[in-house]
Amino acid sequence: xxxxxxxxLGAFINLPGQHVASWRYEGTESKRILELDYLVELAKIAERxxxxxxxxxxxxxxxxxxxxxxxxxxxxxxxxxxxxxVTKNIGxxxxxxxxxxxxxxxxxxxxxxxxxxxxxxxxxxxxxxNDSESLLFGKDKHLAHADRYERADEFLxxxxxxxxxxxxxxxxxxxxxxxxxxxxxxxxxxxxxxxFKLQGTLDTPSTPQGHPVIVQAGSSExxxxxxxxxxxxxxxxxxxxxDAQKFYRDVKSRLAKYGRQPDDLKIMPGTFITVAKTEExxxxxxxxxxxxxxxxxxLAYVSTFLGIDVRGYDPDxxxxxxxxxxxxxxxxxxxxxxxxxxxxxxxLTTLRELYEHIAGARGHREIVGTPEQIADxxxxxxxxxxxxxxxxxxxxxxxxxxxxxxLVIPELxxxxxxxxxxxxxxxRENLGLSVPVNPNNKQSQKI
Amino acid sequence: MTNKKQLKLGAFFxxxxxxxxxxxxxxxxxxxxxxxxxxKEQALTAERxxxxxxxxxxGVAAGATSAAFGKEHSASFEPFTLxxxxxxVTKNIGxxxxxxxxxTEPFNLARQFASLDHLxxxxxxxxxxxxxGKEAAxxxxxxxxxxxxRYERAHEFVxxxxxxxxxxxxxxxxxxxEEAQFLDPSKVHFINHTGKWLSVxxxxxxxxxxQGHPVVVQAGSSDxxxxxxxxxxxxxxxxxxxxxEAKDFYRDVKGRMAKYGRSPEELKIMPGIFPVIGDTEEEAKxxxxxxxxxxxxxxxxxxxxxxxGVDLRQFPVDGPxxxxxxxxxxxxxxxxxxxxxxxxxxxxxTIRQLYQRTAGGRGHREIIGTQVQIADxxxxxxxxxxxxxxxxxxxxxxxxxxxxxxKVIPELxxxxxxxxxxxxxxxRENLGLKTPVSQxxxxxxx
Numbered sequence: 101x102x103x104x105x106x107x108x109l110g111a112f113i114n115l116p117g118q119h120v121a122s123w124r125y126e127g128t129e130s131k132r133i134l135e136l137d138y139l140v141e142l143a144k145i146a147e148r149x150x151x152x153x154x155x156x157x158x159x160x161x162x163x164x165x166x167x168x169x170x171x172x173x174x175x176x177x178x179x180x181x182x183x184x185x186v187t188k189n190i191g192x193x194x195x196x197x198x199x200x201x202x203x204x205x206x207x208x209x210x211x212x213x214x215x216x217x218x219x220x221x222x223x224x225x226x227x228x229x230n231d232s233e234s235l236l237f238g239k240d241k242h243l244a245h246a247d248r249y250e251r252a253d254e255f256l257x258x259x260x261x262x263x264x265x266x267x268x269x270x271x272x273x274x275x276x277x278x279x280x281x282x283x284x285x286x287x288x289x290x291x292x293x294x295x296f297k298l299q300g301t302l303d304t305p306s307t308p309q310g311h312p313v314i315v316q317a318g319s320s321e322x323x324x325x326x327x328x329x330x331x332x333x334x335x336x337x338x339x340x341x342x343d344a345q346k347f348y349r350d351v352k353s354r355l356a357k358y359g360r361q362p363d364d365l366k367i368m369p370g371t372f373i374t375v376a377k378t379e380e381x382x383x384x385x386x387x388x389x390x391x392x393x394x395x396x397x398x399l400a401y402v403s404t405f406l407g408i409d410v411r412g413y414d415p416d417x418x419x420x421x422x423x424x425x426x427x428x429x430x431x432x433x434x435x436x437x438x439x440x441x442x443x444x445x446x447x448l449t450t451l452r453e454l455y456e457h458i459a460g461a462r463g464h465r466e467i468v469g470t471p472e473q474i475a476d477x478x479x480x481x482x483x484x485x486x487x488x489x490x491x492x493x494x495x496x497x498x499x500x501x502x503x504x505x506x507l508v509i510p511e512l513x514x515x516x517x518x519x520x521x522x523x524x525x526x527x528r529e530n531l532g533l534s535v536p537v538n539p540n541n542k543q544s545q546k547i
Numbered sequence: 548m549t550n551k552k553q554l555k556l557g558a559f560f561x562x563x564x565x566x567x568x569x570x571x572x573x574x575x576x577x578x579x580x581x582x583x584x585x586x587k588e589q590a591l592t593a594e595r596x597x598x599x600x601x602x603x604x605x606g607v608a609a610g611a612t613s614a615a616f617g618k619e620h621s622a623s624f625e626p627f628t629l630x631x632x633x634x635x636v637t638k639n640i641g642x643x644x645x646x647x648x649x650x651t652e653p654f655n656l657a658r659q660f661a662s663l664d665h666l667x668x669x670x671x672x673x674x675x676x677x678x679x680g681k682e683a684a685x686x687x688x689x690x691x692x693x694x695x696x697r698y699e700r701a702h703e704f705v706x707x708x709x710x711x712x713x714x715x716x717x718x719x720x721x722x723x724x725e726e727a728q729f730l731d732p733s734k735v736h737f738i739n740h741t742g743k744w745l746s747v748x749x750x751x752x753x754x755x756x757x758q759g760h761p762v763v764v765q766a767g768s769s770d771x772x773x774x775x776x777x778x779x780x781x782x783x784x785x786x787x788x789x790x791x792e793a794k795d796f797y798r799d800v801k802g803r804m805a806k807y808g809r810s811p812e813e814l815k816i817m818p819g820i821f822p823v824i825g826d827t828e829e830e831a832k833x834x835x836x837x838x839x840x841x842x843x844x845x846x847x848x849x850x851x852x853x854x855x856g857v858d859l860r861q862f863p864v865d866g867p868x869x870x871x872x873x874x875x876x877x878x879x880x881x882x883x884x885x886x887x888x889x890x891x892x893x894x895x896x897t898i899r900q901l902y903q904r905t906a907g908g909r910g911h912r913e914i915i916g917t918q919v920q921i922a923d924x925x926x927x928x929x930x931x932x933x934x935x936x937x938x939x940x941x942x943x944x945x946x947x948x949x950x951x952x953x954k955v956i957p958e959l960x961x962x963x964x965x966x967x968x969x970x971x972x973x974x975r976e977n978l979g980l981k982t983p984v985s986q987x988x989x990x991x992x993x
Contacts, residue, residue, distance in 0.1 A: 237654060280618060281616070300682065300686035
């Protein structure tokens, strides 16, 4: 039997829901977002749907502005550590910024989670993007984009060295001779770079996956280069097949110069899905959610995306035309461009139309329809070099998520596009990624 | 029935055991130190024993620069990850993790503990330590901070973390779906802290923790450590060899609290105890001897050298200690240095005898005997203002913890000095500590 190439799926758990007004919607368990039992329920739904991984984003500095529970973010590493012990197969991806952390802590935590979960940990590397975050860490201004990426690049390099500083084979545990470790399998890190100077050894050996899977989310020029060099999964945001294809080819073609194969990196655009048994019902669902957006929230929301403060405007006023140059040419600018593209393509004229349009997917692709219609659209991207898989963004939890697992997943499985059983026990096995070899061992083999 | 005062117990997890070479012990599961199922089993045992908390120590260094590296067990999990995993499989037991204030950011730390407190429904505790040592500093590309500077930073750090926990008042969440008002912005506060070491705007992006604040634990016993504890700590883990010293410490620290507007019962003092349990006293002594015999001389001397800050390899192992540096010259753990030195002086011990005595309890009190003898000694300290409870350090896991739970706990329960059931669902309730009110809450005048 030929093995058909299958898509990879992430479940992007953003509580209480991806949609900005989801907390006011009756199908959302918005009072339970701080409860472990609830997170476990959601992880188990994802596992039932055979998702490759659950994915937790991270951002801080916004709880008051949005006046909704979506500004509340428990620490993603604490969440996935808790979920590790009560799930079996699902990958556990947590976002963590390199801008306000230390490589030693990060290496240690992710190594621990990979051990605790039997090889299911992944780190989504981000660099953070706003000044309100820097103020939480004693910095007046956010690091410039280029500096952040330079730091991130070196940060990753150091973390990987630490992950291999004690090889798992070093543990000889010879009680009789009193030898616990074979110190020849210990490779202390001695790093001196522009951002980090570090000499040390981790207290955790290399992990069941070799090291946790590296995920990357930025789509700027520097982000693409970092991804081509180091990432194994990219989460990205594209509206059209053409744009997604362009990005896909661009990033995959950069891999060769780092000695990597195209398959070593999975590209998974975010996709916001509203599904129902009939198209009418799906459209109605989507409209119903939008009816929960208060103008105050809607206007604050589009302000962030446009880079123009339109709070206090009449929601039925026209969308301001001025194009604001955002100094930091990173995700905010890319998102602003995406939103401008949406306005043009969808011929949106008022602020209300705009916020209703982006209130769910936040610039990611949005698909509304029947299971067949949704599978068609995912299939189209998957078969045409636009995506290796998708990071699925349910509008609400648990209702919208359950709908996807019950309606869309079986349709994808019927088409042979998605697994019916997990291929392996580690995230790497399920994603079809190879296990990285300890570079220190490689060297000694050559000699 | 009168409510007799009861002692509090911590289960100090250090796998595969507290003894320096516990991993060589036939009963030790040395290969299981990174096996979650094994660790989970230990937590469930502790919960069965009605311990107040699991306590995890931590150092941000693998010990790779120590002369004994490779001959000692040297793998462990970072506390947040492990405690979070344990939160999902336990119900009542407190989850206390050690995290240093030296190489971390208060916002990250406040958030991690707040997250753990929510997910565990109010069972988180933070053991505040500062990190000395060159190896730890090198892991962060820094030079080792002086003891006084570390404590100065720690002081401000704890203050900032508490402000962040307080940044959401208890009733900040309105949850008014009808009018799209999730929170009352006047009850979520920027903390705008600017100090010598830290500057943090806030607020936290997590509502007030279930316990108000996760329980704050402190472990240093130096003078600056005592002052920090009197002002901010709710539990102290400490190390004392004799009842007199323990009583002095107990009175000293509790006596410092009034000036911070605190009453003595707001702080629980829990010395570490290394129990070796036998069905007879002889059996316990044999068990202890078996552990001592496992220590290679090289490791014993190396560990003692690092505790005392002197390279002892050049001195005869069966001779006395050489002259030691003055306490002022010690930049590591000052109180432990003093304790080990006093022990050697008091009992006139050779280098070998001294490392044998400190290889298990690492300076903590060792009690070797039957369950009745051990309960007697705990009770004596407890009833004579030397301790409010104890942090139990089993020599070897799982046997040492099992023995304590199956033998000593029932003996303590029989005497009415330890609980038969958990009093509450949060760590604070079980420890008998009150829930703090947000410092930003407006005082309502009556």
